[in-house]
Amino acid sequence: MKAVKYMIMAVLLFSLALPFSTGKAKASETQAPKHEMRAAWIATVQNIDVKAGMDKQEYTDWVEETLDELKELKFNTVIYQVKPTVDAFYPSELAPWSQYITGDKQGTDPGYDPLQVMIDESHKRGIEVHAWVNPYRITMPNQTIESLADNNVAKLHPEWVVKYGKQYYLDPGIPEVQEYLIDTVEELVSHYNIEAVHMDDYFYPYRIAGETFPDQDTYEKYGNSFDDIEDWRRNNVDVLVADINSAIKDIKEWVQFGISPFGVWRNIADDPTGSDTQAGQTNYDDLYADTRQWIKDGSIDYITPQIYWSRNLAVANYSVLLDWWSQEVNEYAYNHPVNLYIGMADYKVGDNFDQEWFNPYELPEQIMDNRENGTPLGQMHFSLKQIFENPLGYADIIRNEVYTEHALTPATPWNNETLPKKPNKVKADKHKEGITIMIDDKKHTDARKYVIYRFDGVKEGDYENPANIVDVVYSQEGLTTYEDTSAEEAGMYTYGVTSVSPTGVESKDAKTVRVRVR
Template identity: 40%
Template sequence: MKKVQAIILSLLMIFTTFSVEASASSSEEMRAAWISTVYNMDWPSTKNNQAQQKKEYIDLLDKLKGSGINTVVVQVRPKGDAIYKSSINPWSEYLTGTQGKDPGYDPLPFLIQEAHNRGMEFHAWFNPYRVTTDTTDLNRLSSNHPARKHPDWVLEHNNGKYKALAYNPGLPEVRQHIVDSVSEVVKNYDVDGVHFDDYFYRDGMNDNATYNKYGNGMSKSDWRRENVNSLLREVKASIKNINPNVEFGVSPAGIWRNKSSDATGSDTRGQESYSDHFADTRAWIRQGLVDYVVPQIYWPIGNSAADYSKLVSWWANEVKGSNVDLYIGQGVYKRGQADYSYQDVAGEIKQQVSLNRKYSTIKGSMYFSARDIVNNSQLQNDMKELYSSPSNQPKWIKENNNWYLIKSNGSRASNEWVLVNGKWYRFESSGRMLENQWFKDYNGTWYWLKSGGAMASNEWVSLSGTWYRFESSGRMLEHQWFKDYNGTWYWLKSGGAMASNEWVLVGGKWYRFEPSGRMLENQWFKDYNGWYWLKSGGAMASNETLIINGITYKFLQDGRLV
C-alpha cells in the first residue's frame, strides 16, 4: 500500500499509521478482503433494517480484523446504482429490496468510519459498466436509473445462462458518467481508495455501430482496449484532482496473455484479459493508469492450466521498475470445487502467502470474499498466524512537549504527511508534529492541524471567531462556494474566511449572508438603507422590476427598493 497500514500503541490508544510518501517495505503489507454487496453476498443479508445492517457490518469487521485484515474493499456501486446517497445513481436494491428506494440512512459514512475506527483502510469498489445481471428489460430498473433515461448507453451481453445489460464502453458520455459517479464519492466521502473489478467488455456485446462511429481507423480490438484505457486515465485524473491521497486500483483477470499468444506472456492456458475482456494490464502499468493492480489468481499452486506460482512470478516481474503496487487477488471461496487439486483452502492460502512474500514487488493480498474468511474457522486461525506481526509497528514519542513518530524502519517521520487511524498528521523537517497551526504546501494549499495534530477534514473549524471550511482532502476552501447537505450555500472569501453578516460581491453580483453564513435567497432583507430582494440563487435584485407574490416592485441600481 502507498498508504501503509500500521498499529501504534501509545498512551493506551491503538492507532493505525499510513505513510503517503514512503514506499512500501516487506513489513508494510496489504491484507484486504473484498466485501460484495451484489446479490447481498457478503453484506447486507437483511433489507430495510438499518440497525441490523449496521450490527452485521460491525460483526463482519471485527471478525476480519481478528483475522489480520487491514483493508476492506466494499462494493458501493454493484449495478449502476449506489449504496450511498447519490445525485447520479439510484439507491441499490440490495439495501431495501427495491432499486431507487431510500433506505432511510446513508450507509457509506458509517461503513467508512467503522473501518477507520479499527485502523482499516476503506476502498470504494465500483463495477464500472454493469447495469443488470439477469435481465434486458430496462423497465425493471428504477425510473431514475441513468440506463433507463439513456437506453442508447447500454448493450446486451451474455452473463452465464442469462442475457444482461452493461454500459457501452465505447461511448464518451458513458465514460463521463462513470467518471462523475466516482468523483461524487471521492468528493463527498472519506475513502482511502477507489477500486474497479474485472468486468470490462463482456461476451456477446454488439458494439459495431459505436465502432463505426468512433473507431478512427483502429482495429476493433485495439479500439476496445483504448476505450478501457481512456476510462482508467480519466478516472485517475479526476480522483487525483479532487484528492491526490486517494489511491486508484483495478483487479483484472489473472492472465494478461498466454505465452502461446505472446512470447512475453505467462506460461498458462486460460482466458486472457487482453483479448477476452480487452483489458491491457501491461499498458496500465507502463502508462501509470492505476496506483495498484490486483490480478485475480484464483488457481492453486501446481494447477496444470494456470499455476499460481508461475503467475505470481510473472506479475512480480511485470511491475518491476514501475510506480504501480502489486497485490495478489486470492480466492478463498473455492473450497472443494472440482477445478482444485486441494480441499483445504486454508492450507493453500498459507502456501500462497509464503510464496508471495518471496517477491519484493508483491505488496500483499486481497481475498475474495469476506464471508469465506469468516465462515472458515481454520482459515481464520491460519491467517491470525500468518498475520501475527502487525504490518507496521511504529510508535509515538513525546520530547519537550512535542510529539514525534518513529516509523517501522526506525526513522522519524519528517517533512511528510502520515495517516493515523483515518486522520492525517503533518510532521515538519525536525520531525515535530504540527498542531494548532496552519500548514501551506508547495501548491499554495492551506491546511489546518487541530489540537492533537489531526488535519481538519470535511468539516467547519472556528478560529478566533472566524469559520473556515475544509474539504475531505484537507484543503481549505477559499474564493469559492460551498453547499452543505441541507442545500444551504456559503461563500468562502479570499483567505478562507466564511462570509458572515455582510454583503459580498461575487462575479459582479451582490449576495447577502446571515451571521450563520447562510446565503439569503428568495427573501427580503432590510438594513439601515432600506429593503432589498435576494432572488433565487441569491443574487440581489438590481436595476430591475420584479413581480413578487403578485406585486410589482422596482429596484435601483444599488439594489434598494424604490
C-alpha cells in the same frame, strides 16, 4: 468476481493426484512484513456478503461485528462494493439506491448512508476503506431494464445500453458513457473520506461463445482512427482508466486508484511475452483490458491480479502467474511505480474440482510465497463470507501462523512523498482499564494516521519490527486518543508514536512517552 469460472471446460478436464503439503505455513522462518496489504472484499452484488433489509441500527451492528472480527484477524483494509451495478450504496445524484441494500425495488431509500457508516466504523478501528465500483454493468442475468429505477441512467439514456447474453451494459465506446462514469467517481471521491477507488475484472464482458458484443455501430461512429475493432475497444478502456485516475488526483491527490483484473494478461501461445498459461479467456484478447499497459502508463496506483488457482494447476499455475506479474511490475517500475497485490481465492477453499483446494494450507502457503517473492506487497481475499466461515480451518491458519502481527498498508509516495512531522505532544494516563494515549497535534495537520508502538522498559526498541506495533489510529482533528488495554504486566513501558501521511509515508522519528504499570 467469480469470473474465473469462465476458464472454460478445459480446466475441468484437469485432475490432480498429488499429495497435500503438510506442516506449517513457513511463517516462523522470517519476520512478518511491517507493511502488507491485508484486505477483504465485501461483495454486495446479489447480497453475497451483506444481507438486504437491515435498518440503520441492524446494519451498524453488523458493520461493527464484521470489522471487529477482521481487526482480530489483523486485516487492515476492506474493499467495499458500493456500485455493484449502475446504482449506489450511498445517496447519489447520478445513480439510484441499490436494490441490494433494502431488498426492495431499485431506488428505495434505506433511510441511512451505508457507505458513511462503513467508513466511520472502519476508521475507528484503523482500517482503510477502498470503494469498489463496477463501471459498465447495468443488470445481473435475466434482470430487465423495466425493473430499474426511473432515474437509472439506462432508462434516461437507452441509446447508451447494449445487451450481451442475459445482461445489459453501458456501451464503453460512447464518449458520453465515459464522461458519466468519470462523473460518478468524482462524486464518490468528493463526498467521501475513502482511501481508494477500486475496480475489479468486469470491463468488456467475458466472451460468450457464439455471440458478438453488439457495438459495431458505435465503432463505425467513433472508431475511425482504428483499423481493428478490438484495438479500439482496448483503447476505450485505457482512456477510461487514465481519465478516472486523473479525475481522482485532481480532487484528492492521495486517493488511490486500484484495479483487480482477471489473473491472466495473455497466454504465451498468443504473445511470447505472455504468461505460460492456457487460460480459456484473457484480459487482453477477451475483456479488452490491456492490464499491462496500465502498469506501463502508471495510470493506476495498484494492481491486484485475481490469481485464483492452485500452485499445481497446469493450465493456470499460481506460481507461474505470481512470477509473471512480479516481473511486469518490476520491469516498468522505473517509469511509474505500481503496488502489486495478489487476489486470493478464499472462495475455493474446500469447494473446487481442483483437489489442491482441499488442503487447508494451500492458500496460507500462497501468502508465504508472495512474501518470499518480494514484489507483492500483500493480498486481497475474496471474500468476507469465506473468511468468516473458515472452511477447513484455513482462516485459523492465517490468523495463527501468517497474519501474526499488525501490518501497515503500503505507501504510495509517488502521489506525495512529503515526510510528515512526528506528533507534537504525546501523553499517557494509566487508569484501571488500561492506558490512555493522548496525541496532541493541533500544530500539525499533515498526519492522517498514527502508529502506536510499545516497548518494554525505558528504552525505545525496533520500529521496523511489527511485533512492537500496538495499533494504528486515525487522526481525530488535533487531539487523538487511544485506549491500550493490552499492557497487562506490571512494569515500565515506553510508547513511541509516529505520524503517517495521507499517502502512507511514515514520519522518520517518533514522539515518546513512558508510563509505569503497577
